[in-house]
Amino acid sequence: MSRVRGFRPAPLTRRRFLEQLGAIGGSSLVMTAMSSMELMADGAGERPQLTGKPGKARVLVLGCGISGLVVGYELAKLGYDFQMLEARDRVGGLAWTVRRGSEHTEADGGERQVCTWDEGQYVNVGPWRIPHSHTGVLNYCREVGVPLQIFLNESESQYVYYEGDAIGPLAGRKLRVREVRADLQGQINELLIKAIDQHRLDSPLTVEDQDRLANFLVSQGYLDSTDRRYKAFNNRGPGDPHDLAALLQSGFGNRIRSVSPLEGTVASPMFQPVGGMDQLPKGLARAIGSNRIALNAEVQSVHQDDRGVKVVYANSKNGKKTEIAADYVVICLPLNILANIDINVSEEMMTAIKAVPYSSSAKIGLAMKRRFWEEDDGIFGGHLYSNLPLGEFSYPSNDYFTKKGVLLGLYANQPVADLLDRPVAARIEHVLTHASKVHPQIRQEFESGYAVFWKKVKYNLGGFATGAARARRPQLTKVENRLIIGSAATAPHSEPDWQEGAVAAGWQALTSLHERAMRSSSAGGR
Ligand SMILES: Cc1cc2nc3c(=O)[nH]c(=O)nc-3n(C[C@H](O)[C@H](O)[C@H](O)COP(=O)(O)OP(=O)(O)OC[C@H]3O[C@@H](n4cnc5c(N)ncnc54)[C@H](O)[C@@H]3O)c2cc1C
Incomplete structure (x- = not known):
């Protein structure tokens, strides 16, 4: 099993392993990213059944x-x-879809933008996803004939990219979600099997059940069935597994769940209206x-x-x-x-x-000449998991395999640096600078951007109520x-x-x- 060069982790004893598991969430950056991702919302419940009609009203x-x-x-x-x-x-x-001809002038005599993207290119600059539990909204879509399609929150091939000393040896490296998920799961399963074999796992399971559990762990974690060790396997992508201690230190695991949540911004499935939220x-x-x-x-x-x-x-x-x-x-x-x-x-x-109070929500759409994330990277929807100052950076879940596409370069609900006070071109440049760390093609393929900072949009002057x-x-x-x-x-x-x-x-x-x-x-x- 390869180790990251120049990094010598302390031996991973079971105690240290469990301590580190317990310490997942230690990286405040990662937690911040998560909590802003998981804004919860309940369903609206039953539509009121009102009867009668008042006289003249x-x-x-x-x-x-x-x-x-x-x-x-x-x-x-x-x-x-x-x-x-x-x-x-x-x-x-707020349910605004920016497309060719959309325009606005920022409040207080600010800058005017006019969208010049090709027909058919668009980005939802307000609401963009509808959890399956939001039956109030979904039923209205059905009732007034708005076709829906799946909105993808996570794809195995999307990248994980974190910077900073606290992240450890995996900082500044472009990994795929699939390799992070596979390496974490596989190595944890391997450790659990060892603990079972050495009778060191306090468990209410019978000996037979422990055997079944070990078999499950082998199959679920893609372990070698003969020596029950985790080795890199084809589906995770090429290369050796990343070191477990380094993965735990990075905190990437915080974003990777066993099953997707029922509620909130990363629920699954989620939907979007075909052709834009508007x-x-x-x-x-x-x-x-x-x-x-x-x-x-x-x-x-x-x-x-x-x-x-x-x-x-x-x-x-x-x-x-x-x-x-x-x-x-x-x-x-x-x-x-x-x-x-x-x-x-x-x-x-x-x-x-x-x-x-109202949130400082902002989104920047970037029209691209070529869907390089699909063609070069095999990414079809989902988000970049990163701690870059971009909030969420997302790939479209619509019009796959067409020529052009619009990336959501930035989505934040809190101020990002001093972007609000900078010219639109500088805000777009900020996104291109950071996004090119992960997607170096972005500058060459960039056509034009459109920035909506809701604090500066007349008739809203903010995002959603907080x-x-x-x-x-x-x-x-x-x-x-x-x-x-x-x-x-x-x-x-x-x-x-x-x-x-x-x-x-x-x-x-x-x-x-x-x-x-x-x-x-x-x-x-x-
Ligand atoms: C960036 C962002 C992302 C979001 N993402 C999601 C999401 O993914 N899914 C989701 O379900 N929700 C999302 N939301 C929340 C959702 O957009 C809002 O909760 C919802 O759209 C609010 O609707 P509303 O009718 O209360 O307010 P608004 O949409 O703000 O409507 C108010 C209306 O009043 C009009 N108005 C203002 N002043 C005047 C005036 N003086 N005279 C006449 N008219 C006036 C405005 O033009 C506007 O049309 C998001 C919000 C933001 C900002």
């Missing part, structure tokens, strides 16, 4: 992100008279009907009294103001945006609205006379707020609105 829905669209879709089914106001010239909010909001909007949705309608004030609500919005292209009246308003705007709108809610409500979600919900979900909040930050289940959270929040607001309207209607009011 006109509703305004503010914002056409997933939450607003879900409210609109359900209001239409219930037969309400409603109108939706959206500040942008498109629906979807297919879902577009599908919902089609079902609602364009006559119900006013685009380029930037809400500026919301004033309620006992008789109704008046909303003023400005055309975001020409500034022309319009006042519109309603009986009820469902607010599906990001709360950091709502905090700066002229609205008469109670002091407690405004304090709660202002207290919700902070103590459960604590804020009791206040934020209160119906304040004629106003109800329904954006993802009020979701009852998910932390942070996935699209499933937006669905759950929409359902919750809809239920409150319907109860309020029915109550008022049966009392003869509005």
Whole structure:
């Protein structure tokens, strides 16, 4: 068995082996990477079964992100008279797919980008994956005819690349997930068999069962069936096994699970809409009907009294103001945006609205002339496992074996260095510099990039709501006379707020609105 040159590990006694196993997770870098990868979210649960229709009750829905669209879709089914106001010239909010012609100017007079990629090339710069447990979102996809395909979170051939002294002898080396998984598993199995043979494994198993266990370990770890030793085998890729102590020190094992989790960002299976995440909001909007949705309608004030609500919005292209009246308003705007709108809610409500922080999420898409990761490296989807300052670097799970493709060069939910304050070209250069350590072809194949740093995107000014979600919900979900909040930050289940959270929040607001309207209607009011 080869050892990494220049590295002499201490003999791996059983005690040291178990200590090291217990110490997996010692590398804080690796843990940081993991925890940001495994953002959890529950399913939205049962769709509310609402019945009845109030007398005259006109509703305004503010914002056409997933939450607003879900409210609109359900209001239409219930037969309400409603109108939706959206500040942008498109629906979807965070569910934005950047493709040829997409453009935005960063807030505060910042830089303008226009996407010039070939037709058919795209990247999801907000939500990009849907866990199979998010049945709220998945059922809407089915209902409005949005075809789905598998989103691959891990492929055996993707690379593992970590830098830094703490990583040990495997730092700065490009390994495949398959060799890391095989070498870890195989050598651990070999040690376990030795412990069984030497009767040093405290185990409730009978002698016969221990024999069966040893057989299982041989087959599961690809051990040599004659001497029950782990040797590099063809399927792990060429070369000798990496030293077990070095693998344990690296902490790579933290990212490699026996079975994929049911929930969170690395659940399996996961799905994505064919053609981009924006297919879902577009599908919902089609079902609602364009006559119900006013685009380029930037809400500026919301004033309620006992008789109704008046909303003023400005055309975001020409500034022309319009006042519109309603009986009820469902607010599906990001709360950091709502905090700066002229609205008469109670002091407690405004304090709660202002207290919700939003993530510094950012993504950079890199259009490539050639799918070199497929052609040269045999990687078909999944992510690069690394501690490079790129957050997640990912390969597309769509349009395999075509000519061009868009890599997700960076995805982070916290600030990465001072990138937010640097010109777009410098942010892209940052990605190319680090990614070329693993993929030297990237510079030659690079066509152009598109950077979306949500803190600088007008009408969001942040990613998703963070902070103590459960604590804020009791206040934020209160119906304040004629106003109800329904954006993802009020979701009852998910932390942070996935699209499933937006669905759950929409359902919750809809239920409150319907109860309020029915109550008022049966009392003869509005
Ligand atoms: C980078 C990133 C990655 C994510 N990844 C995933 C993922 O993989 N899977 C997943 O399920 N979820 C993911 N999420 C979370 C998901 O995107 C959100 O939870 C969800 O889209 C929120 O929907 P929403 O309707 O509450 O808010 P938004 O999408 O923010 O919608 C709010 C709407 O209000 C509009 N608006 C704002 N101001 C005004 C105004 N003054 N007048 C009128 N309209 C206005 C906006 O234009 C927007 O359309 C991700 C989020 C981010 C940022």
